[in-house]
Amino acid sequence: MTDIAPENMGDGTTVTRLRHHSPERRARTAKRFAAERRFKYLGLSAVLLAAAFLVLLLWTVVGNALPAFTAHYVKVPLDLTTEKLTKENAADFNYRKIVRAGFGGLFPDVKKRREKRSLNKLVSSGAAIAARWEVSDNLDWVGTKAEVLLPLSDTADLYFKDLLGDLSRPESERTISDKEIAWLKELDEQGRIERTWNTIFFSNGASRESEMAGIWGAVVGSFLTLIVTLALSFPVGVAGAIYLEEFAPKNRLTDLIEVNINNLAAVPSIVFGLLGLGIFINGVDFGWFTLGGGSPRSAALTGGMVLALMTLPTMIIASRAAIKSVPPSIREAALGVGASKIQTVFHHVLPLAMPGVLTGSIIGMARALGETAPLLMIGMVAFIVDIPGSLSDPATVLPVQIYMWADFPEIGFQQKTAAATLILLGFLVLMNGLAVVLRSKFERRW
Amino acid sequence: MTVSFSKNIKLTLAFTAALAGTLAMTTAAHARDQIQIVGSSTVFPFSTAVAETFGQNTKFKTPVVESTGSGGGMKLFCEGVGEATPDITNSSRRIKESEFRRCVEKGVTPVEVKIGFDGIVLGSAKGGITLALTQEQIFRALAKQIPVDGKLVANPNKMWSDVDASLPNVKIEVLGPPPTSGTRDAFVELAMESGALKFEMLAALRKEDKKAFKKVAHAVREDGAYVEAGENDNLIVQKLEANKNAVGIFGFSFLDQNSEKLTAATVEGNEPEFEKIAAGEYPISRSLFFYLKKEHVGVIPGIEEFIAEFTNEDTWGEEGYLADKGLIPLPEEDRETIAGDAKSLKPLAM
Numbered sequence: 001m002t003d004i005a006p007e008n009m010g011d012g013t014t015v016t017r018l019r020h021h022s023p024e025r026r027a028r029t030a031k032r033f034a035a036e037r038r039f040k041y042l043g044l045s046a047v048l049l050a051a052a053f054l055v056l057l058l059w060t061v062v063g064n065a066l067p068a069f070t071a072h073y074v075k076v077p078l079d080l081t082t083e084k085l086t087k088e089n090a091a092d093f094n095y096r097k098i099v100r101a102g103f104g105g106l107f108p109d110v111k112k113r114r115e116k117r118s119l120n121k122l123v124s125s126g127a128a129i130a131a132r133w134e135v136s137d138n139l140d141w142v143g144t145k146a147e148v149l150l151p152l153s154d155t156a157d158l159y160f161k162d163l164l165g166d167l168s169r170p171e172s173e174r175t176i177s178d179k180e181i182a183w184l185k186e187l188d189e190q191g192r193i194e195r196t197w198n199t200i201f202f203s204n205g206a207s208r209e210s211e212m213a214g215i216w217g218a219v220v221g222s223f224l225t226l227i228v229t230l231a232l233s234f235p236v237g238v239a240g241a242i243y244l245e246e247f248a249p250k251n252r253l254t255d256l257i258e259v260n261i262n263n264l265a266a267v268p269s270i271v272f273g274l275l276g277l278g279i280f281i282n283g284v285d286f287g288w289f290t291l292g293g294g295s296p297r298s299a300a301l302t303g304g305m306v307l308a309l310m311t312l313p314t315m316i317i318a319s320r321a322a323i324k325s326v327p328p329s330i331r332e333a334a335l336g337v338g339a340s341k342i343q344t345v346f347h348h349v350l351p352l353a354m355p356g357v358l359t360g361s362i363i364g365m366a367r368a369l370g371e372t373a374p375l376l377m378i379g380m381v382a383f384i385v386d387i388p389g390s391l392s393d394p395a396t397v398l399p400v401q402i403y404m405w406a407d408f409p410e411i412g413f414q415q416k417t418a419a420a421t422l423i424l425l426g427f428l429v430l431m432n433g434l435a436v437v438l439r440s441k442f443e444r445r446w
Numbered sequence: 447m448t449v450s451f452s453k454n455i456k457l458t459l460a461f462t463a464a465l466a467g468t469l470a471m472t473t474a475a476h477a478r479d480q481i482q483i484v485g486s487s488t489v490f491p492f493s494t495a496v497a498e499t500f501g502q503n504t505k506f507k508t509p510v511v512e513s514t515g516s517g518g519g520m521k522l523f524c525e526g527v528g529e530a531t532p533d534i535t536n537s538s539r540r541i542k543e544s545e546f547r548r549c550v551e552k553g554v555t556p557v558e559v560k561i562g563f564d565g566i567v568l569g570s571a572k573g574g575i576t577l578a579l580t581q582e583q584i585f586r587a588l589a590k591q592i593p594v595d596g597k598l599v600a601n602p603n604k605m606w607s608d609v610d611a612s613l614p615n616v617k618i619e620v621l622g623p624p625p626t627s628g629t630r631d632a633f634v635e636l637a638m639e640s641g642a643l644k645f646e647m648l649a650a651l652r653k654e655d656k657k658a659f660k661k662v663a664h665a666v667r668e669d670g671a672y673v674e675a676g677e678n679d680n681l682i683v684q685k686l687e688a689n690k691n692a693v694g695i696f697g698f699s700f701l702d703q704n705s706e707k708l709t710a711a712t713v714e715g716n717e718p719e720f721e722k723i724a725a726g727e728y729p730i731s732r733s734l735f736f737y738l739k740k741e742h743v744g745v746i747p748g749i750e751e752f753i754a755e756f757t758n759e760d761t762w763g764e765e766g767y768l769a770d771k772g773l774i775p776l777p778e779e780d781r782e783t784i785a786g787d788a789k790s791l792k793p794l795a796m
Contacts, residue, residue, distance in 0.1 A: 094503065117765070125767065129502055165706060173572060174706050208495040208771070281530065297482065297530065298510050379484075383494040385501050385508035386480075394480060394510040406680060409491070409703035409772070414680075 061425070064418030071198040071211060072157045073149040074123065074187055076102045078131060080141050087139045095131040099123065099150065106192070107183065115179075122183060124151040126212035130200070149194060154210040154412030156184055160193065163415075175411070201419065205387045206401065210412025213405070215420050217387045221300055221380075221395030222369060222427075224388060228304020229311055229368050234361055236308075237315030238350075241357075244316070245323040246345050265313035273374030276306035281378060298379040298394035306374050311364040318360020322353040355442035362435040366428050372399045398424045478529045479747055481509035485519025485536030488564055488629060488697055489734050492773050493536050499767070500755045506748035509534075520737075523556070524549040527741040533749055537735045538564065538632065546796045555740040558794040559753065560784055561762055563774040565698035565723040565731040566633050568620075568711040574690030575606075575616050577711035581729060583609050584713070585641025587618050588672055590665035593647045601667050621675040621682050622666075622695035632732045633695055634664045637713070640729065683707065698723060698731075699772025723774045734773070740791050750789075757785035 078098050085093050103123050104110065110119050124130070127150040134148050135141055141148075151157075155176050158164050164176055171178055187193050204214025248254045278284065280302050283293015295302040326349050334344040350357075375381055381400050388395035396404075398420065405417040483493055490513040501508025514522065516537040523535035524545060541549075541556065549556055568577065568584075579587075586609045591598045606613035623630040642648045642663035652659035666672050675682045675694070682694040683704055693711065698718055701710050710718045714729055722728040736756075743749045760766050764775050776784065 092505075121770075169706070208491065208498050294530070296478070298512070379482075379510075379512050382510050382512040383490070383497065384510050385498050409679065409700050411703070 061418050061421050064415055065422040067161045067163060068201060068415035068419035069198055070195050071200065072152045072160045073194050073196060074103075074152050074156075075147050075192045075194065076123070076127075076150050077105065077145060078102045078135075078141075078148050079145050080135065081143055081145065085135075085142055087142050090139060090142055091132065091136040093132065093135075094128060095135070096128040099127045099131050103127075103150075106187070106190075118177070118180060119183060122153055122156045122180060124153050124209055124211045126207065126209050127151060129212070149196075151200060151211050152193075154410060156180070157211055158412060159184055160188075160195070163411075201416070205385045206383055206396070206404070207385065208383075208408075210408070210410050210416055213413070213416055215398070215401065215416075215423055217384060218396050218398045218401035218420070219423075221384075221388050222397040224300035224391055224395060225303045225307060225397055226365055226369060228301055228391060229307040230361070230365060232305060232308035233311045233315050233364070237312050237361070238319050238357060240312075240316045241319030241323055242345055242350070245320050246341070246349065261313050261316055265317055268373070269310050269371055270373040270377065272306055272310040273377030275309060276302060276374060277377045280305055296392045296394075298382050298384070298396075299392045300388055300395040301391040302378050303375050303380045303395070303397065304391070306378055307368040307371060310371065310374060311368050314364040314367065315361055318364065319353070319357045322356025322360065323349060325356065326352045352444060355438050355444075359435040359439050362431050362438070366431040366435075369397075369427060369431070370399055370424070372397075372403055375400060398427070480507040481534065481746055481748055481752055482532040483509050483511045483534040483536065483736075484514045484522050484532045485512075485534075485736070486516040486538040486734070487513040488516075488538040489536035489561070489736065491699060491771055492561065492734070492768050493736065495768060495771055496752070496756050496761060499761070500748075500752050503755070504748065504751055506751060509748075509752060520545045523737060523739065524552055524554055526552040527554055527739065529746075531739070533742045533746050534736055534738045534752075537737065538629070538732065540733070540735060541737060541794070541796075543796055546794070553741070555793045556737040557740050557788065557791050559736050559738065559757070559788045560776065560780070561734050561736060561756065561773070562768070562776055563723055563731050564734055564772075565718045565728055565774065566629060566636065566695060567698055567701045567718040567730075568693050568695055568713070569686065569701050569708045570693050570711070571686045571690050572707060572709050574686070574709075575614060575693065576709060577606065577613060577693065578715070579613075579711050579713050581637055581641035581714060582644040583613070583641070584637045585644070585663075586610070588620060588666055589638060589642070589662070590667045591662060593645050596647060598662065601669070601671075604671075616691050618671045619689065619692040620672045620695065621685055621692055622672060624674040629695070629697060633730065634666065636730045636732060638666070639663045697772070698774065702772040720769075720774060724777070731774070737794070738791075740793060743791060753788050757781070757788055 076099065078095075079102060080098065082098070085098075100120060103120065104116060107119060110116055130150050131148055134150075135146075138146070152160075155164070159176055159181065164174065167174065167176075167181070184193075200212060201214050203216050204212060205217030207213040244254065244258065279292040280295040281293065281297055284291040295305070330348050330352065331344050334348045335341075339347065372381065375397065379394075380396055381403070382394065382396060383404065384394050384396045386393070402417055402420045402424065405413045405420060481497075483497065485493075490511065494511045497509040497511050500506065512519075512532075516535075516539055519532070519535035520537065520541065522532050525531045541558070546556070568579065570576070586592055586601075587603060587606065589601055592601050592603075593599075594602070603609050603618060605615055606618055607615040609618070622633065639660075642659070643652065648659060648662060651662070675685065679696045679700045682696055683700065686692055686694045687707060701708055701718065702720075712718075716722050716728045718728050718730075723731045738749060738753065755761060758766070759781075762768050762773065762775055762781065764778075766775070769775055775781070
């Protein structure tokens with residue numbers, strides 16, 4: 001690594017030879033290396049920043065969501081001996097009075113009307129419904145006195161979860177009064193309070209009471225909607241891709257179609273919602289006949305059709321890319337041994353392209369699962385309590401449920417919002433994971 | 447592998463095609479047996495609560511409630527008669543004459559039901575800024591242009607103390623709803639307009655040219671002192687907690703639900719309290735309505751029963767469950783007349 005001094009050539013001239021290790025050269029090399037390092041660290045810090053945001057997001061969502069997965073229940077003695085209640089009408093009976101009497105009976109000292117009112121507010125206003133579920137599941141309770149677990153109100157539940165903020169503040173600045181705290185403590189001492197897995201959250205539809213609100217309606221709605229989307233966009237998308245890739249002549253028309261498909265993939269999703277409202281629900285009136293129209297508002301069917309329109313371009317592009325990646329030699333070999341064009345496509349090209357097609361479809365479906373904007377136009381952003389039983393029933397979807405809960409004023413909905421977000425993220429990870437597995441398992445490299 | 451895979455593909459394609467076929471069939475005529483409600487986002491929390499109780503206590507399906515805004519709801523409602531149109535629309539203001547005319551043209555007979563009051567509050571975080579305002583001061587603080595020495599100039603007030611010496615020396619920062627919101631409409635109409643009338647010059651302008659007056663009175667400043675915070679009131683509450691000097695504009699029900707976090711400015715010496723809004727003493731309050739389509743009664747099952755549930759004392763009375771949600775009930779006599787009119791489906795006349 002020594003530098004070479006100027007060399008005397010013997011005839012009075014000196015020559016300086018540039019060597020790899022001349023100081024200038026070394027300085028330049030060091031500079032280039034430094035630039036490389038800087039760029040590497042810049043890239044790394046970008047990745048770390050992105051990861052930090054992701055961790056922060058997950059941290060807050062998970063932290064907020066966890067309390068929503070459990071709920072506090074109170075064990076209330078219910079007097080089910082009334083004559084009006086029979087095994088036949090147990091599923092329709094109004095248990096409101098029985099619940100009130102049972103819960104009030106735990107505090108025989110509370111007599112004043114106003115006090116009774118605030119006492120009754122400790123139990124969920126959905127307790128009567130919960131009692132109906134419990135009794136219709138345990139019909140032999142009818143005619144006896146039974147201890148039944150009923151949901152507490154959101155305030156009481158949040159009190160036990162210690163989510164009501166600083167309780168040492170003056171009473172007027174809290175959502176829970178001293179008296180209510182005393183009652184809850186008494187119940188706790190009697191061993192009547194139980195914290196269990198929040199089954200209501202996983203089995204119920206929407207509700208205005210946060211303790212009775214559940215995600216199941218939205219999960220079913222999302223499922224029904226996606227079924228419709230898949231059933232429409234997968235066959236049409238794959239068929240379109242096969243035609244464009246294998247059969248279509250190369251001319252201006254197909255070029256135009258191709259450009260349009262690429263453009264459609266980038267169209268904001270709300271536009272598809274407007275299209276859906278115009279064509280599927282209202283119908284386009286041409287005077288002598290009406291195109292479309294008549295689809296039910298707020299239904300999974302209509303939502304699925306709109307989302308299918310939205311996913312179709314993505315589906316076609318992904319399928320075309322997958323079909324294109326199958327080497328021409330496969331087609332030539334098939335045609336060479338006498339297969340027809342359609343046999344070539346269905347026996348050889350499509351099976352080999354399938355992993356790519358499926359990956360593209362799953363990613364398209366995952367995008368459809370996260371959409372709310374197009375559904376806004378067709379009435380799926382709505383408060384829907386009943387769990388949809390068919391495609392034409394009103395339904396809502398997971399992201400819409402999150403959006404609506406985020407807008408409700410009751411504090412209890414903040415945890416529900418986070419919990420629903422977590423569930424939606426879970427489904428998305430699952431779908432993308434499936435895409436990764438399919439790709440790695442079936443993909444062929446040429 | 448290839449062979450079985452291709453079989454699978456055919457199966458998948460056949461299956462999806464069959465599914466698509468059944469889809470097309472289920473679309474065919476399916477009579478609607480569920481009430482559809484659209485309209486105001488302010489009435490939404492109340493309407494949904496009634497819908498849920500109605501679904502639990504009757505044999506009818508739970509109505510579907512959409513939050514489309516008062517104007518959007520009215521547009522859908524007046525679209526015509528038939529299953530494809532909603533049965534009920536909620537509104538945080540009375541139906542406009544133009545809307546009513548459009549309804550009548552399309553053969554819709556609206557029945558009006560007034561359900562209660564809502565107050566609009568100027569809230570801030572507990573421990574933050576506290577204000578005692580008059581309507582004139584609200585106008586001075588938030589209008590785009592205010593009269594100074596007989597001339598309209600761009601609002602020069604930067605601090606609350608610039609508006610009035612009695613107010614704190616704190617920068618004016620107000621988070622409020624965007625122009626698409628009914629809350630914003632009501633706020634400019636109730637607070638800003640009556641504030642503007644306190645100026646002689648503007649009161650004179652109103653007599654001469656109502657439109658020009660409205661243009662001045664309804665213009666909210668755009669220089670950063672008023673920030674449009676979107677329709678999500680929860681977001682406003684969170685922002686207020688982060689910034690103790692900011693003031694937010696939102697409905698009374700949010701103040702009611704977040705009473706441990708928020709406090710509200712008094713207007714003309716009146717706190718936005720349940721009793722004061724009900725008595726009409728708190729000046730920035732408005733009536734809430736829903737309109738039902740008379741033609742759909744008897745066609746879509748359950749509409750009459752839904753009205754009965756809504757106008758029940760346990761629902762909209764002083765101790766009803768809507769009061770727990772922040773609705774301010776009507777006076778008792780009004781409740782009786784309105785419930786009677788609603789029951790007899792008295793058509794709205796304008």
